[in-house]
Amino acid sequence: MSLQIRNLTKVYGQQYAVNxxxxxVAAGEIVGFLGPNGAGKSTTMKIAxxxxxxTEGEVYVGGHNVVDNAMEAKRITGYLPEHNPLYLxxxxxxxxxxxxxxxxxxxxxxxxxxxxxxxRCGLTREQNKKIETLSKGYRQRVGLAQALIHNxxxxxxxxxTSGLDPNQLVEIRKLIKDISRDKTxxxxxxxxxxxxxxxxxxxxxxxxxxxxxxxVEHLLQTQxxxxxxxxxxxxxxxxxxxxxxxxVISVQSLDTFKFKVVAAQGVDIRPxxxxxxxxxxxxxxxxxQEESSLENIFHSLTxxxxxxxxxN
Amino acid sequence: xLQVLAKEFSSFLNSLxxxxxxxxxxxxxxxxxxxxxxxxxxxxxxxxxxxxxxxGPYVFIFLIPAITMRSFAEEKKAGTMELLMTKPLSDWDVxxxxxxxxxxLVLIALVPTILYYTSVYSLGNPAGNVDTAGITxxxxxxxxxGGVFCSVGIFASSITPNQIVAFIVAAxxxxxxxxxxxxxATLNVWxxxxxxxxxxxxxxxxxxxxxxxxxxxxxxxxISVIFLLLSATKLILGSRQW
Numbered sequence: 001m002s003l004q005i006r007n008l009t010k011v012y013g014q015q016y017a018v019n020x021x022x023x024x025v026a027a028g029e030i031v032g033f034l035g036p037n038g039a040g041k042s043t044t045m046k047i048a049x050x051x052x053x054x055t056e057g058e059v060y061v062g063g064h065n066v067v068d069n070a071m072e073a074k075r076i077t078g079y080l081p082e083h084n085p086l087y088l089x090x091x092x093x094x095x096x097x098x099x100x101x102x103x104x105x106x107x108x109x110x111x112x113x114x115x116x117x118x119x120r121c122g123l124t125r126e127q128n129k130k131i132e133t134l135s136k137g138y139r140q141r142v143g144l145a146q147a148l149i150h151n152x153x154x155x156x157x158x159x160x161t162s163g164l165d166p167n168q169l170v171e172i173r174k175l176i177k178d179i180s181r182d183k184t185x186x187x188x189x190x191x192x193x194x195x196x197x198x199x200x201x202x203x204x205x206x207x208x209x210x211x212x213x214x215x216v217e218h219l220l221q222t223q224x225x226x227x228x229x230x231x232x233x234x235x236x237x238x239x240x241x242x243x244x245x246x247x248v249i250s251v252q253s254l255d256t257f258k259f260k261v262v263a264a265q266g267v268d269i270r271p272x273x274x275x276x277x278x279x280x281x282x283x284x285x286x287x288x289q290e291e292s293s294l295e296n297i298f299h300s301l302t303x304x305x306x307x308x309x310x311x312n
Numbered sequence: 313x314l315q316v317l318a319k320e321f322s323s324f325l326n327s328l329x330x331x332x333x334x335x336x337x338x339x340x341x342x343x344x345x346x347x348x349x350x351x352x353x354x355x356x357x358x359x360x361x362x363x364x365x366x367x368g369p370y371v372f373i374f375l376i377p378a379i380t381m382r383s384f385a386e387e388k389k390a391g392t393m394e395l396l397m398t399k400p401l402s403d404w405d406v407x408x409x410x411x412x413x414x415x416x417l418v419l420i421a422l423v424p425t426i427l428y429y430t431s432v433y434s435l436g437n438p439a440g441n442v443d444t445a446g447i448t449x450x451x452x453x454x455x456x457x458g459g460v461f462c463s464v465g466i467f468a469s470s471i472t473p474n475q476i477v478a479f480i481v482a483a484x485x486x487x488x489x490x491x492x493x494x495x496x497a498t499l500n501v502w503x504x505x506x507x508x509x510x511x512x513x514x515x516x517x518x519x520x521x522x523x524x525x526x527x528x529x530x531x532x533x534x535i536s537v538i539f540l541l542l543s544a545t546k547l548i549l550g551s552r553q554w
Contacts, residue, residue: 053553081391081394083391085391089323089326090322094322098318103399104400
């Protein structure tokens with residue numbers, strides 16, 4: 001069962017929330033859907049789950065068109081919406097039973113599935129409580145459980161790990177990895193480690209347009225262009241001085257005497273920095289080259305302005 | 313649809329809604345029928361249940377919108393609309409489920425009033441000197457009227473995420489539908505069509521059923537209004553796909 005998005009556009013008035021995007025998630029793949037806030041990730045997912053209609057283009061979930069065959073598409077989809085809406089006045093068991101019945105489960109099968117979901121999502125101790133009494137992390141788990149209860153072929157998760165503490169993060173990631181063995185999974189996130197840990201592929205979207213659609217390794221190899229070095233001096237250095245060095249593209253001040261120096265791809269600026277310190281009788285107390293990381297790639301693909309103006 | 317019905321009804325029972333509504337309704341009607349001198353059967357001296365059937369609709373006008381105001385408005389506010397709409401449920405499943413849950417609650421509120429009937433029956437002189445056919449017709453009218461008010465409430469709840477607005481719109485629409493047309497018909501402008509305008513309103517058909525003859529035109533009227541309002545609700549829900 002695959003997810004196919006073809007020339008999808010969603011317009012709100014004059015604003016293109018999603019602008020002619022196309023990508024595919026094959027059966028058995030886990031795809032990370034990355035993008036800054038407001039890029040169009042949730043809108044795309046809402047269209048794929050038949051909640052919103054597309055302005056133009058088509059989405060096929062397991063071969064079913066989400067506009068023409070919405071019922072069939074919904075039956076094979078498990079969806080965790082962005083803000084994890086839940087019926088707070090229901091008990092966990094009751095809620096999961098209700099959702100299971102909506103998908104046509106009944107009797108023993110339903111009871112088994114509910115029990116299994118409660119166990120796999122770590123809700124055993126909370127299963128007889130009202131959902132409004134649960135903490136955010138546990139509510140997130142209930143949301144995940146309702147998305148998985150009918151063993152869907154296609155999983156669409158909108159920020160499934162938001163609000164979880166570091167321990168829960170590991171558990172839920174493991175759960176997603178286990179569950180998704182024979183499923184098509186697409187999930188959106190801001191956490192790069194998650195993408196690297198879980199995904200085969202990554203689709204990056206920015207302001208309604210796809211800016212990257214590649215495997216994680218390939219993206220790491222080809223995208224990182226600039227070299228970033230963190231240099232820390234003991235005293236008496238300014239950014240302007242470092243800017244003067246040849247082959248330095250930009251300098252950003254991280255602390256009083258700590259700088260982020262950016263040079264072009266392939267250039268090792270560290271010897272130049274060391275010589276600069278030596279020539280000017282300065283104490284260079286820290287020199288570190290940053291590994292090419294998905295976070296930097298994310299910045300370079302989705303930043304609105306050059307690196308030196310970023311405030312982070 | 314049955315799952316939605318079961319869930320809605322459970323949520324009425326889980327919260328105070330069911331108990332307060334039934335309690336307030338029965339307490340109010342009970343007091344009016346048996347305690348307060350102006351409206352009490354015991355002081356009236358005649359064996360009939362007019363108090364219930366004439367005052368019941370007015371109690372419904374403020375109670376039923378109170379039950380239905382949260383049906384769609386809360387879903388929209390809490391975001392659970394997105395949850396429902398992405399499940400393999402048709403819009404009609406959701407609407408009918410909610411409507412029937414509310415209607416069942418109204419019917420359950422009415423059931424204990426059969427005790428009033430048996431009391432009046434035995435108080436009659438001789439016992440049984442009561443217009444049973446009239447009362448049966450009136451009960452049917454009251455139930456169908458409750459159904460219409462439920463559908464008005466569901467419709468009002470679907471047009472706004474604000475529960476207070478939903479309540480006021482529902483109460484107002486219920487009032488207009490019930491007595492508004494009678495009053496409109498008295499205007500001199502269209503005195504030629506006065507009867508037709510009266511027939512658009514609930515009160516005409518309600519009175520007609522109270523006479524004891526269950527006319528299919530009256531039943532059809534109530535069912536048509538319910539169908540019309542629920543279709544309007546379907547239209548509102550479906551508008552997200554436009």
